[in-house]
Amino acid sequence: MKRISPERKTAALDKLLPPYNMTVTAVAQMEGISEATLYNWRNQAKAEGKPVPGADNRTVRYDWLGQHLFSSLKALQEYATQWQWFYHHERLNMALNGFTPMQRIQCLSDSTDYRR
Numbered sequence: 001m002k003r004i005s006p007e008r009k010t011a012a013l014d015k016l017l018p019p020y021n022m023t024v025t026a027v028a029q030m031e032g033i034s035e036a037t038l039y040n041w042r043n044q045a046k047a048e049g050k051p052v053p054g055a056d057n058r059t060v061r062y063d064w065l066g067q068h069l070f071s072s073l074k075a076l077q078e079y080a081t082q083w084q085w086f087y088h089h090e091r092l093n094m095a096l097n098g099f100t101p102m103q104r105i106q107c108l109s110d111s112t113d114y115r116r
Contacts, residue, residue: 004033009041016042016053048108049101051088 012031015022024042028035045052070076088101096104 012038013041013045013052017051021053047095049088049093049096049099049104051101 008031012027012033014020015027015030016024022030024035024038028038031038042052068079070079090100092098092100093104099107
């Protein structure tokens with residue numbers, strides 16, 4: 001099994017995000033890696049608190065998308081932006097031991113143990 005550099009891994013994950021918004025299937029084919037590998041990388045990035053596509057879809061659907069009627073696309077975009085900020089800065093994540101994703105990133109950048 002060949003080793004893939006961290007730079008290549010980051011570049012592949014970046015293609016899933018805006019402005020590219022490529023599908024996992026498309027990126028996997030382009031990079032010559034399996035979809036399972038790409039999903040694994042995405043899940044690892046999510047656990048590290050990094051923004052990744054598809055990670056919040058269930059939460060989006062159940063937390064607000066199915067509960068609100070929006071009068072315009074602009075209203076939806078404004079609500080989504082506010083919700084994303086809340087999700088990453090204020091909402092505690094039990095998978096991150098009760099920290100928010102941004103707190104987890106800060107702990108990693110400070111080289112402290114976030115489990116304390």
